[in-house]
Amino acid sequence: MKARDQNAFAEFAAGRAVALHRAAYLLVGDRQLAQDLVQEALTKTYVAWPRLRDPGNAEAYCRKAMTTTAISWFRRKGWDNERPTETVPELGHEYDDASAQRVTLWQALLELPVRQRASLVLRFYEDLTEAQTADVMGCAVGTVKSQVSAALKKLRDRLGDDVELLSPDEMVGA
Amino acid sequence: MTGKLIETMRSQAGELGSPALDLDSIVHEGDRRTRRRRLAVVAVGVVGAVVLGGAAVRLVDPGDPEGQVADGTTQRPHELSYATGSRIHVGDTDLDAGRPIRAYVETDAGYVFSSTDLGVYTLIDGETARVGTLTKPVDDVPELVADGSRVGWLDADDLYKVRDLATGEVVETPANHEGVRGSAVSASITALDGATAYLFDGRGPVAWDLESGAVNPRGPADSRRVVDAEDGVLLVEGEPSDAVITSTGSVPVQIDDFANLSPDGHYATTSRDDTGFLIDARTGERLPFDHGHDWAIGYQWLTDGTFAAMVFDHEGDGWGKPALLTCAAATGACETTVRQLPAELGEFQLPIGVAFVTEG
Numbered sequence: 001m002k003a004r005d006q007n008a009f010a011e012f013a014a015g016r017a018v019a020l021h022r023a024a025y026l027l028v029g030d031r032q033l034a035q036d037l038v039q040e041a042l043t044k045t046y047v048a049w050p051r052l053r054d055p056g057n058a059e060a061y062c063r064k065a066m067t068t069t070a071i072s073w074f075r076r077k078g079w080d081n082e083r084p085t086e087t088v089p090e091l092g093h094e095y096d097d098a099s100a101q102r103v104t105l106w107q108a109l110l111e112l113p114v115r116q117r118a119s120l121v122l123r124f125y126e127d128l129t130e131a132q133t134a135d136v137m138g139c140a141v142g143t144v145k146s147q148v149s150a151a152l153k154k155l156r157d158r159l160g161d162d163v164e165l166l167s168p169d170e171m172v173g174a
Numbered sequence: 175m176t177g178k179l180i181e182t183m184r185s186q187a188g189e190l191g192s193p194a195l196d197l198d199s200i201v202h203e204g205d206r207r208t209r210r211r212r213l214a215v216v217a218v219g220v221v222g223a224v225v226l227g228g229a230a231v232r233l234v235d236p237g238d239p240e241g242q243v244a245d246g247t248t249q250r251p252h253e254l255s256y257a258t259g260s261r262i263h264v265g266d267t268d269l270d271a272g273r274p275i276r277a278y279v280e281t282d283a284g285y286v287f288s289s290t291d292l293g294v295y296t297l298i299d300g301e302t303a304r305v306g307t308l309t310k311p312v313d314d315v316p317e318l319v320a321d322g323s324r325v326g327w328l329d330a331d332d333l334y335k336v337r338d339l340a341t342g343e344v345v346e347t348p349a350n351h352e353g354v355r356g357s358a359v360s361a362s363i364t365a366l367d368g369a370t371a372y373l374f375d376g377r378g379p380v381a382w383d384l385e386s387g388a389v390n391p392r393g394p395a396d397s398r399r400v401v402d403a404e405d406g407v408l409l410v411e412g413e414p415s416d417a418v419i420t421s422t423g424s425v426p427v428q429i430d431d432f433a434n435l436s437p438d439g440h441y442a443t444t445s446r447d448d449t450g451f452l453i454d455a456r457t458g459e460r461l462p463f464d465h466g467h468d469w470a471i472g473y474q475w476l477t478d479g480t481f482a483a484m485v486f487d488h489e490g491d492g493w494g495k496p497a498l499l500t501c502a503a504a505t506g507a508c509e510t511t512v513r514q515l516p517a518e519l520g521e522f523q524l525p526i527g528v529a530f531v532t533e534g
């Protein structure tokens with residue numbers, strides 16, 4: 001890669017590292033693994049950099065690389081929802097109902113099949129449209145709808161109907 | 175107002191700081207992969223011969239050593255070749271194309287190459303003739319796809335064109351970019367089979383009947399991209415998994431970026447985890463591939479059971495000059511055919527329709 005492109009890539013990586021790391025953590029539920037995932041996604045983006053041409057493409061490519069890599073890791077290693085996670089948040093002495101709900105919800109999120117979890121992260125954390133989510137996951141829009149629907153049902157089954165998983169605004173399209 | 179789901183995800187993610195990224199490692203590993211991907215990504219576009227939807231009836235005349243498949247394409251054995259500058263090297267023979275060769279393929283009726291002026295040229299019996307113009311080729315993406323005596327490419331003005339070198343007949347259909355969602359989707363012919371070309375563009379995967387002109391998006395029943403197609407066998411990528419599809423069923427396989435079926439659809443060369451290997455396409459079973467080098471990838475089928483492979487060996491901190499092997503699928507045994515190619519990708523081209531460009 002030409003030096004000027006390497007500089008542009010380094011700038012991109014530095015600028016996006018935190019956001020990527022956070023999204024990666026939501027996908028895999030483990031800080032070290034999330035860091036490895038970001039490293040791998042950025043490596044793939046570096047390889048593709050000469051043909052991505054503008055930062056918007058790089059952003060989309062990197063997000064896609066990270067998601068498909070995470071799905072691939074879980075699929076190949078047979079982790080899926082059986083994989084133990086490093087951190088179950090500690091409640092401590094001052095937990096309340098809201099904190100307890102978040103702990104339970106986080107644990108339930110990590111127990112979802114990776115594709116269902118990825119669809120929730122992309123749709124609601126990354127705030128992508130269904131079409132954009134489908135593009136990132138490499139599947140049809142209908143598949144995204146069904147993955148999101150199945151994921152939300154599992155979470156509701158786990159937490160009960162009293163918990164408002166999504167606000168009315170967020171529910172649009174879900 | 176924010177629901178518990180987003181609140182929880184933001185809360186969990188918000189606890190993380192900046193990751194300890196190793197940029198040097200990313201660059202080092204990325205450069206290492208780049209050299210390999212140049213070939214791997216490219217090999218998607220290698221020769222194909224298939225009948226859409228099954229009906230894989232072979233019409234082989236026992237007296238015809240070339241054989242013929244149901245799609246009407248011949249299976250003339252190809253000879254291992256490579257190109258440097260304006261010359262194609264085949265065994266002890268050098269063919270002068272008269273123009274710099276950017277990318278090239280071999281058909282049953284001659285060679286087809288793109289040049290630095292983005293023209294598409296045929297080279298038949300020593301005569302070079304311009305037959306088209308490439309539309310904005312993308313490095314590392316196949317720009318020429320061949321099968322039997324046909325060759326296809328995305329011509330100027332976003333027209334897919336397929337030319338039969340044996341008859342001179344040309345058919346065309348427009349590419350469609352509508353529906354492309356933002357990033358890195360290039361219209362391309364992904365596989366070519368006698369009477370069917372497989373396209374990928376804004377419509378997703380598309381099958382184009384070259385005889386009737388019908389263009390049919392594949393899906394939703396099977397909307398996966400066709401990576402390669404040969405003699406009644408399709409190799410597709412996507413959910414629920416990458417798969418080899420025959421007239422009798424589907425076999426799940428796992429590929430990274432490319433796979434290249436043998437002309438009879440029996441075998442496939444592919445790669446996974448940055449390692450090239452050979453599989454039995456009917457079972458997905460990995461087969462012996464005794465290349466004897468640090469890294470190898472099969473990139474072209476010369477006959478039903480023989481393929482060409484490019485290999486590298488470590489040299490110091492990097493890689494030495496690549497060599498080309500001829501390998502037998504039945505045994506996995508290989509022998510060296512071209513001992514040393516020029517050191518850098520871009521200084522030579524292989525007949526896979528992709529332009530290797532020089533780094534830097």
